[in-house]
Amino acid sequence: MKKYPNRQIHMDFHTSPDIPHIGELFNSDEFGETLKTARVQLINLFGKCHHGYYYYPSKIGKQHPNLNFNLLQKQIDACRKQNIEFTVYTCVGWNEYWANAHAEWLEVSPEGVLGSKRPFEREYYRWNKLCLNNEPYRKLLKAEFKEMYEYFKPKGLWIDIILQNECVCKSCTQKMKEIGLDPQNKQDRQRMSRIAQIDFEKDIFEYLHELDANLHVYFNGYSYAMDLQDEIAISNKQKQQYNTFMDIESLPSDEWGYTHFPISVNYANKYDKEITMMNGKFHTSWGDFGSLRNKSALEYECFRALAYGAGVCVGDQLHPSGKIDKTVYARIGEVFKTIEEKEPWCLDTTKIAQIGVYGTTKSSDNITSAVDRAAEGAYRVLQELKYQFDFLDLEDSIERYALLILPDKVTLTPKAAAKIDNYVKNGGAVLVTGVSGIGENKQFLLETIGIEYVGQAAYCPRYIHIEEELFGNVPAMDYVTYKPGVCIRGKENVEILAYTVNPYFNRSEEHFCSHRHTPPRTEVSQEPAIVKYGKTIYVSSPLFTDFAENGVKAYKDLLAEMISILVEKPLVKADLPALSEVIIRGNNNKDKSKIVHILNYIIQRKCQILDTIEDVIPLYNRKLEIRCDNEPSHVRIVPEMKTLDFIYEENYVKFVVPELQGHTMIEILEND
Ligand SMILES: [Zn+2]
Incomplete structure (x- = not known):
């Protein structure tokens, strides 16, 4: 309380x-x-x-x-x-x-x-x-x-x-x-x-x-x-x-x-x-x-x-x-x-989360109010996709999550790696990117992700070769990744979803091409970019940091497809723009009641020095589907007590919110 x-x-x-x-x-x-x-x-x-x-x-x-x-x-x-x-x-x-x-x-x-x-x-x-x-x-x-x-x-x-x-x-x-x-x-x-x-x-x-x-x-x-x-x-x-x-x-x-x-x-x-x-x-x-x-x-x-x-x-x-x-x-x-x-x-409410995301700061690092870019990228991707998630440290319990994410540069101890391996062996899913999980011995401490570390990538920027229809609607292209990645080798039975493409050379005084980085070669390299092994996916570029720094929507779209492979039934499906935020909490006072918070504000850089918010542009008639184990008895907008019609299908309660101003709360009360 x-x-x-x-x-x-x-x-x-x-x-x-x-x-x-x-x-x-x-x-x-x-x-x-x-x-x-x-x-x-x-x-x-x-x-x-x-x-x-x-x-x-x-x-x-x-x-x-x-x-x-x-x-x-x-x-x-x-x-x-x-x-x-x-x-x-x-x-x-x-x-x-x-x-x-x-x-x-x-x-x-x-x-x-x-x-x-x-x-x-x-x-x-x-x-x-x-x-x-x-x-x-x-x-x-x-x-x-x-x-x-x-x-x-x-x-x-x-x-x-x-x-x-x-x-x-x-x-x-x-x-x-x-x-x-x-x-x-x-x-x-x-x-x-x-x-x-x-x-x-x-x-x-x-x-x-x-x-x-x-x-x-x-x-x-x-x-x-x-x-x-x-x-x-x-x-x-x-x-x-x-x-x-x-x-x-x-x-x-x-x-x-x-x-x-x-x-x-x-x-x-x-x-x-x-x-x-x-x-x-x-x-x-x-x-x-x-x-x-x-x-x-x-x-x-x-x-x-x-x-x-x-x-x-x-x-x-x-x-x-x-x-x-x-x-x-x-x-x-x-x-x-x-x-x-x-x-x-x-x-008196409790957080409901489906995904656990490891932090990226070590206990011995300086403490500041600065946000680490890898964590920021993970936050932005998951929030924009309406996933419910917790950030974790190595001591947190992990059994309750459907997916664990290790964004870009998570330092693991051997004990934590064993805990995550055990979680995967018991049916859990893991998404790992960048150098996360590489130990002092220069090898991945996680056994369940099916890869070996070869070394730092020789080229930066480099490209990810995406083929048509492999990642949902992400169109085929060699997508540039701006941040330094790693070279890996897949173990037996690993499914390679994408390869990297190297540029002709790194930009330097000796070799350069055009205004920015060097274009991709015409053939893929032998180095995997995205590999799947059981319920694990590994990406050899720090896509979360890259997303936080450069905001390439294709990174988010790629990550969305990977997460959807690993998480079968998300808690939220919403017909809402990326800027809208959906957060679900359980009401401790009412049996099996959920409160769905929807935030609809536009954060803008309207001036040189800061981000702020001035406008709220309402949204109308947006569909939401919230996963519920039981059929609800009512769905209503609170505190206005406006009842919403809903249907209940395949463990989702589905309804339309007629109007969303800045902050809207929807109460879902399940039947016992
Ligand atoms: Zn002193």
């Missing part, structure tokens, strides 16, 4: 000491009533900001120099009056005040840069970085957290910037030596960074739960982020146990983009951990004063969160004067009102 409030605000308040009269226009009634009218259930209020100032009279540090009253207390009182819950925000990794006062607490980069920030660098998001491994700093933070807890008794603490760069400060070098890591080795420094984050969260979480076992604790430090758990001890997954819930910070117009949230949530939402999607009211991102997110964009991001079983937290920044912006909350309120109406079909 979902316990965490669904409609939240994160109210940033990073405020320069050079701005006067902080909070002078704060009006308690206006603040509380504006939030209440916007149907806000929980707000994250600022105890301390990145500039390093407190917004109450702290005994630990310095209240903002131009604030002359307890702003946080007044905000809390205003919220309590309106029955709005609150958490208190504080930050760890960035604190300009303490950075200036305590140079010994700062990170030291391997190049010797203090605070991991060069002098005079002041582009967006550049703050001096304090080190998580510094014990005196950590001790002070514990005192601060205790003070905030005892002073305000919040529902929780929201603790920001649990990040750690490659740090070679005295604390870090000493700790590295103690655990056998070499500070001069980059990989060891990255390992220390992971260890520091997990250790910090464990230490603080246990400390806070000694104070109050019911206190909600969230560390903003990628606890939701997918890595393969190929090294369990340093995996992001370790952090999940130290977070009461997971807030997926993902502002689509900034570094995260529109694919970050769905990839993250499709990994995280299969676990028993509550999730919130955090976007923002900003046109671009945090700190974009004087901007308002397009209503359609805000709707899409929030409704997509509901479809994936997440709550919503919209980021805002309060003006230094303390005056809440009614225009902003009118817009948020419009969306929150609709969310409130949809909630009965969203709050």
Whole structure:
């Protein structure tokens, strides 16, 4: 059962000491009533900001120099009056005040840069970085957290910037030596960074739960982020146990983009951990004063969160004067009102997935908000084809999936390879592309895919020779693949569905042809491009990465045919364009009830710097077929309660949706 409030605000308040009269226009009634009218259930209020100032009279540090009253207390009182819950925000990794006062607490980069920030660098998001491994700093933070807890008794603490760069400060070098890591080795420094984050969260979480076992604790430090758990001890997954819930910070117009949230949530939402999607009211991102997110964009991001079983937290920044912006909350309120109406079909639901897709990030890789292209390609292909899928790490159970996909560069351990081989031997299907599953011995660890690794392809780009009618309606042609592939050899009884075609030569100063890459030779090579072996298919080019980078529709069409060979009965068949998204969830409150979410928004690059959404173009009379084990008793659009006619044939419930605006939910209740 979902316990965490669904409609939240994160109210940033990073405020320069050079701005006067902080909070002078704060009006308690206006603040509380504006939030209440916007149907806000929980707000994250600022105890301390990145500039390093407190917004109450702290005994630990310095209240903002131009604030002359307890702003946080007044905000809390205003919220309590309106029955709005609150958490208190504080930050760890960035604190300009303490950075200036305590140079010994700062990170030291391997190049010797203090605070991991060069002098005079002041582009967006550049703050001096304090080190998580510094014990005196950590001790002070514990005192601060205790003070905030005892002073305000919040529902929780929201603790920001649990990040750690490659740090070679005295604390870090000493700790590295103690655990056998070499500070001069980059990989060891990255390992220390992971260890520091997990250790910090464990230490603080246990400390806070000694104070109050019911206190909600969230560390903003990628606890939701997918890595393969190929090294369990340093995996992001370790952090999940130290977070009461997971807030997926993902502002689509900034570094995260529109694919970050769905990839993250499709990994995280299969676990028993509550999730919130955090976007923002900003046109671009945090700190974009004087901007308002397009209503359609805000709707899409929030409704997509509901479809994936997440709550919503919209980021805002309060003006230094303390005056809440009614225009902003009118817009948020419009969306929150609709969310409130949809909630009965969203709050207690479980993901339904048919395909498992392995992630591509190793536990020792740097953690960033950047989306890996192979995972992005898999997401785009499956979402556009309306398949229901989870992203997986190597420790996830796999028996429930009809198909596993290893996109382009999945690192397997021998144990994970054996698990997948066993899954295939028991009737499971696998689609493998690129160098996925190649072990340290330069051979495929998976025995069930029927191929041997020969080496890296000699030519790039090269071509895939597609013959007429072999892949559905994909027309015959030698299709270029832009990314480097591999050469393989098929074992006995392998069915070769396509061969590669090499170009005459690689483009170089010595040999080049025309404006771009070299044309294909007139004969196919002896190197297979696509092979089928039992219920497995292997593709020797990284088609998912290529699709994410270059968007060639033929790649998606080829992959669609391969997936349709491996998955006999998809959960969804839909007469919908590629841009429409279909997500199915099971309603835990109603026996055998399914909620089908359809999102119909157009993500556009309308300007130089970002993708956004402005228009919703309705669709009419679209047919859907949803796989159901039993004949339904009703199919209806909710919350409007508009009943739809349907027929039930061969385990599919078939119906026509008369009109699709932005977000539509359809409830299917099966008979027992
Ligand atoms: Zn350090």
